[in-house]
Amino acid sequence: MRTRITEMLGIQHPVVQGGMQWVGLAELAAAVSNAGGLGILTGLTQPTPEDLLKEIERCRDMTDKPFAVNLTILPTIKPVPYDEYAQAIVSSGVKIVETAGRNPEPYLPMFKQAGIKVIHKCTSIRHSLKAEKIGCDAVSVDGFECAGHPGEDDVTNMILLPLAARRLKIPFLASGGLGDGRGLAAALAMGADGINMGTRFMVTKEAPIHENVKQRMIEATELDTALIYRSLRNTARVFKNSVAEKVVEIESRPGDTKFEDIQSLVQGVKGRELFDGGDLDKGIWSAGMIVGLIDDNPSCEELISRIVKEAEQIISERLSAMVAH
Numbered sequence: 429m430r431t432r433i434t435e436m437l438g439i440q441h442p443v444v445q446g447g448m449q450w451v452g453l454a455e456l457a458a459a460v461s462n463a464g465g466l467g468i469l470t471g472l473t474q475p476t477p478e479d480l481l482k483e484i485e486r487c488r489d490m491t492d493k494p495f496a497v498n499l500t501i502l503p504t505i506k507p508v509p510y511d512e513y514a515q516a517i518v519s520s521g522v523k524i525v526e527t528a529g530r531n532p533e534p535y536l537p538m539f540k541q542a543g544i545k546v547i548h549k550c551t552s553i554r555h556s557l558k559a560e561k562i563g564c565d566a567v568s569v570d571g572f573e574c575a576g577h578p579g580e581d582d583v584t585n586m587i588l589l590p591l592a593a594r595r596l597k598i599p600f601l602a603s604g605g606l607g608d609g610r611g612l613a614a615a616l617a618m619g620a621d622g623i624n625m626g627t628r629f630m631v632t633k634e635a636p637i638h639e640n641v642k643q644r645m646i647e648a649t650e651l652d653t654a655l656i657y658r659s660l661r662n663t664a665r666v667f668k669n670s671v672a673e674k675v676v677e678i679e680s681r682p683g684d685t686k687f688e689d690i691q692s693l694v695q696g697v698k699g700r701e702l703f704d705g706g707d708l709d710k711g712i713w714s715a716g717m718i719v720g721l722i723d724d725n726p727s728c729e730e731l732i733s734r735i736v737k738e739a740e741q742i743i744s745e746r747l748s749a750m751v752a753h
């Protein structure tokens with residue numbers, strides 16, 4: 429398949445692995461890139477900008493294909509030296525960055541000067557248009573289905589994608605709720621130039637997380653996600669385990685929820701321990717509704733080629749048969 433995204437990023441298939449805290453390590457990003465997609469290292473998963481530089485080198489040792497780095501600019505419990513992470517990305521020579529969380533404008537001049545393509549992940553059309561206006565090269569349009577932060581508008585990709593196609597000039601990726609060839613074909617039909625997947629890539633052989641987590645996600649249905657931090661207007665879609673249910677319960681109590689009320693339950697370090705040790709009720713982890721469509725643990729190569737093949741078949745056989753007379 430050739431799209432504006434494959435052309436712009438120099439990749440074979442229009443499939444991108446979105447940044448994922450604790451998951452986006454070199455093993456996964458390199459596997460996705462070697463399979464012809466775009467793998468993304470998650471910048472803040474590395475404790476310091478120096479560690480990020482080392483992780484980029486590790487990824488280079490595993491692939492000679494393009495890969496990107498995600499820079500997520502969100503409110504955090506501990507302050508993050510974002511400028512230094514951005515500087516590390518520039519000095520590493522990586523040529524694609526995925527930004528998310530906040531307007532990336534302060535970092536665009538340094539990225540542009542270094543010849544870096546910037547894909548900004550947004551959850552609304554107004555933010556996508558803003559990203560286009562400030563000079564981002566592409567956007568990922570993250571629908572309400574997505575894992576992580578879907579924003580507060582609750583608009584699904586069925587509406588967001590055709591709107592993005594009508595209003596944006598720059599290429600865009602459909603993100604959220606995608607995991608198979610039907611999804612890829614549908615996203616392209618709605619005007620996207622490719623897809624960005626998080627949750628689906630968690631359940632692959634190369635994803636560096638405990639088998640218990642992958643198995644639980646294979647067993648899960650589309651009803652097994654929960655929205656937390658709604659009361660704080662910083663909504664996150666996570667897997668519905670006992671900890672997520674407890675957070676939702678605390679947030680539903682009368683009166684305002686303060687972050688301190690839930691902080692001990694949602695600590696990032698606990699999510700990391702959950703991924704490492706496989707104790708499924710240790711903390712929270714991001715997951716999208718697409719868990720309902722995940723029923724195996726393939727390699728990234730198997731997954732991407734299956735998705736692309738299935739989409740090609742749908743487009744060239746099922747859909748074209750409907751219009752051929």
Ligand SMILES: Cc1cc2nc3c(=O)[nH]c(=O)nc-3n(C[C@H](O)[C@H](O)[C@H](O)COP(=O)(O)O)c2cc1C
Binds near residue numbers: 498574575624714717
């Ligand atoms: C475990 C996990 C961690 C994530 N962490 C981040 C992150 O740190 N920064 C970010 O921009 N997006 C993050 N995301 C969102 C993904 O990059 C992607 O936008 C999202 O997963 C798309 O929705 P999907 O899961 O339905 O494919 C995360 C997603 C998952 C599943």
